[in-house]
Amino acid sequence: MDALANLLDGPRARGAFLLKVVLDPPWGIHVKDEATLALVTMMRGGGWVMLGDAAPMRMNVGDVVIARGPAPYVLADDPATPPQVVILPGDHCVTLWGEPLAEKLGLGIRTWGDSVDSGTMMLIGTYQISGEVSRRLLDALPPMMIVPAGTWDSPIIPVLADEIVKDEPGQSVVLDRLLDLVLITVLRAWFARAEAETPAWYRAHGDPVVGAALRMIYNDPAQPWTVASLADATGVSRATFARRFTELVGESPMAFLTDWRLVLAADLLQEPDATVGSVARKVGYGSSFALSAAFKRVRGVSPRQHRESLVAER
Missing domain, CATH: 2.60.120.280 (Regulatory protein AraC)
Incomplete structure (x- = not known):
């Protein structure tokens, strides 16, 4: 993708x-x-x-x-x-x-x-x-x-x-x-x-290294990606990969990965049968606690509070 x-x-x-x-x-x-x-x-x-x-x-x-x-x-x-x-x-x-x-x-x-x-x-x-x-x-x-x-x-x-x-x-x-x-x-x-004025992350898809890493993140967000594993998968050194990704995308690989996982989680939480635990596993967090902690740290609310706000808006 x-x-x-x-x-x-x-x-x-x-x-x-x-x-x-x-x-x-x-x-x-x-x-x-x-x-x-x-x-x-x-x-x-x-x-x-x-x-x-x-x-x-x-x-x-x-x-x-x-x-x-x-x-x-x-x-x-x-x-x-x-x-x-x-x-x-x-x-x-x-x-x-x-x-x-x-x-x-x-x-x-x-x-x-x-x-x-x-x-x-x-x-x-x-x-x-x-x-x-x-x-x-x-x-x-x-x-x-x-x-x-x-x-x-x-x-x-x-x-x-x-x-x-x-x-x-x-x-x-x-x-x-x-x-x-x-x-x-x-x-x-x-x-x-x-x-x-195309966003940097869109333009970065044209780069053979960063574009490949972005596709891996998009296609398999549940994978326990690290800077080292992404660098290895794209065939460059860890330092080269981290520098190139940050220059082209505008944020570090792990910051981008975290943001993408939480974006996906926010959408998945809208599904009627979804639980925080099931969503956590789909987006790469080992437990509902881990997802809740990341969600609260980045978005200021817990996954449950986010879902309750969506229900209130409908």
Whole structure:
């Protein structure tokens, strides 16, 4: 498993919201759905996306916008066009006065807008992400970004556009996986860009020594790794490995390992049947006491207190 695979293991779509939007100018949509992550692909026409006080960003055909929620944003044919439609949590579409629009603007399966032949067509997909592993992905992204057409190449978008209007057995699973593929492809293109400010631990995967060590940590966190064993597995001296890892990742191998184990533990503790002891064994601690001590030292709360806080938030 590599860095991107690890990040995307959390935000894998499950029953994701997908919609084809077809509109004629002037149009404006205020998106207030509080989705954790959204993808907007411009299939026909063009438009603008606006987030808070930031400068409006132009969307051309083939561009993909990724918005990191839950902050609201506006999609419009022109920055001066005021929104006429609001999308609320639960994907409820209403007028500015709260009048439901789902029936009025419905154009068939997962299709909404003025007319199927309208000048503007967008595909919108949203994720509701939770968990510590997924948080690493979100923290690595800006609040909003555009990956322009021509900077990435994938045949997936036309397939998604065709499948989004179908209602066949297993369709939700097909759409989930297609949306995942779009996200992976777009993120790979984004992280390859100079302005992406890619996290150090992501860039470090390109190093033959540190990248190999990171994959070993990701793939087998329960292994009793030490600096010496990781150095031996990557074929360099202990001193060389420790120095190289710290320079490229920004923290020592053992600090990174501890953080990754506790991130995994925090997510595993959400599972209904999980015990502190069973989670401890999965992430490399010999006992519930050892995990509790590390969790409390690094996060300031015990595993049980962490789980209780998650239950209280639901």
